[in-house]
Amino acid sequence: MKTGRYIGVMSGTSLDGIDVVLVAIDEHTVAQQCSYCHPIPADAKQQILAICQGQPTTLSTLGQLDTRLGRLLGEAVLALMAQAGVQPRDITAIGCHGQTVWHEPEAGYPCTMQIGDNNQVAALTGITTVGDFRRRDMALGGQGAPLVPGFHHALLSHPDERRMVLNIGGIANLSLLLPGLPIRGYDTGPGNMLMDAWIWRNKGKPYDKDAAWGLSGRLHQGLLSAMLSDGYFALPAPKSTGREHFNLSWLNHLLTRYPSTAPEDVQATLGELTAMTVADQVLLAGGCEHLLVCGGGARNPLVMARLSALLPGIEVSPTDKFGVSGDDMEAMAFAWLAFRTLSGLPGNLPSVTGARAETVLGAIYPV
Numbered sequence: 001m002k003t004g005r006y007i008g009v010m011s012g013t014s015l016d017g018i019d020v021v022l023v024a025i026d027e028h029t030v031a032q033q034c035s036y037c038h039p040i041p042a043d044a045k046q047q048i049l050a051i052c053q054g055q056p057t058t059l060s061t062l063g064q065l066d067t068r069l070g071r072l073l074g075e076a077v078l079a080l081m082a083q084a085g086v087q088p089r090d091i092t093a094i095g096c097h098g099q100t101v102w103h104e105p106e107a108g109y110p111c112t113m114q115i116g117d118n119n120q121v122a123a124l125t126g127i128t129t130v131g132d133f134r135r136r137d138m139a140l141g142g143q144g145a146p147l148v149p150g151f152h153h154a155l156l157s158h159p160d161e162r163r164m165v166l167n168i169g170g171i172a173n174l175s176l177l178l179p180g181l182p183i184r185g186y187d188t189g190p191g192n193m194l195m196d197a198w199i200w201r202n203k204g205k206p207y208d209k210d211a212a213w214g215l216s217g218r219l220h221q222g223l224l225s226a227m228l229s230d231g232y233f234a235l236p237a238p239k240s241t242g243r244e245h246f247n248l249s250w251l252n253h254l255l256t257r258y259p260s261t262a263p264e265d266v267q268a269t270l271g272e273l274t275a276m277t278v279a280d281q282v283l284l285a286g287g288c289e290h291l292l293v294c295g296g297g298a299r300n301p302l303v304m305a306r307l308s309a310l311l312p313g314i315e316v317s318p319t320d321k322f323g324v325s326g327d328d329m330e331a332m333a334f335a336w337l338a339f340r341t342l343s344g345l346p347g348n349l350p351s352v353t354g355a356r357a358e359t360v361l362g363a364i365y366p367v
């Protein structure tokens, strides 16, 4: 097994920054040693958002953004290494997810696209880089996402307790770690993404810090019902989604039915949507003892309070309470996936993604 120190890099759907983490991996543990969040320049963020929402672009724009993000991801790794005081020779490999700009697992020719050229990352850092983690699973008929449930299982499962792990990023995804049953996991729908987009549109803020604005609004039951009627929520797993589906146009379209809704009420209703779509899935899967929450949404008091209220008898708590940093979870997962790739171990779970078989994931960019 290729045990050693790895760097994991994740730039998620929220586009709030590039998460980088240094971990030491051996056969049984993944120990976090240092973490860092690298800023994404505002113009790059706008370009990514435009592509993610299907706005017209050119191959030149996409190609240049791929190179620019590759350099940015490499710079993020170098910044973490400076902070941790480590050299390239200390690191076995980087696991770099890249930036998802398109995810269409149900297309005629299913596709998922992560940009941020890993050749740039390897060249800039002098460290072997593993990337392109999703497409081999898709080539075997899987969704290509989510990939973290295996990592959640490795770190947070319990032999006798029913546990579920919820990541509330731009999209929210739930991992079901139930004793005696195969691991399952899927995207429940929007996490923070619509709340972020709505406050950006109305107040020019990137997110609703501590849900201050959402908590000042009231739930709009009609709007919530309209949102909940979206077909995605009732789809059986395996399933995964993204900005291609849940975006500001989706929300604006529903709002045409309720044009006089106060903006803060829309925000409150979006928080409820995130909590309710998760809670429905937790209950549908038979409930659990612990719902462990990671991702930035674990800091949203509106969503967390509503989750607790909708799930009486279930302890809802941050993964930090169970020894794993909720902010670093995804970046750690990609370090772990790189370790599995270099060790020749499968990284996907057919019970999660629906792929025909387990497989080693990713492409290796050696130095």
Ligand SMILES: Nc1ncnc2c1ncn2[C@@H]1O[C@H](COP(=O)(O)OP(=O)(O)OP(=O)(O)O)[C@@H](O)[C@H]1O
Binding pocket: 010, 011, 012, 013, 014, 015, 016, 167, 168, 169, 170, 171, 192, 193, 196, 206, 207, 208, 209, 210, 211, 294, 295, 296, 297, 299, 300, 301, 330
């Ligand atoms: N104090 C806070 N109050 C409310 N929301 C918060 C707070 N801190 C972070 N968030 C939310 O968390 C988001 C960032 O979450 P995270 O970093 O998990 O996203 P991500 O990595 O893009 O996720 P993913 O890849 O899972 O979609 C922010 O955009 C914001 O909506």
Ligand SMILES: CC(=O)N[C@H]1[C@@H]2OC[C@@H](O2)[C@@H](O)[C@@H]1O[C@H](C)C(=O)O
Binding pocket: 012, 013, 100, 103, 112, 144, 145, 146, 147, 148, 149, 169, 170, 171, 172, 173, 187, 240, 241, 242, 330
């Ligand atoms: C296509 C894509 O990038 N999907 C992300 C996204 O962000 C959260 C959710 O949607 C999840 O399915 C996935 O990321 C995590 C890391 C995963 O693959 O498990």
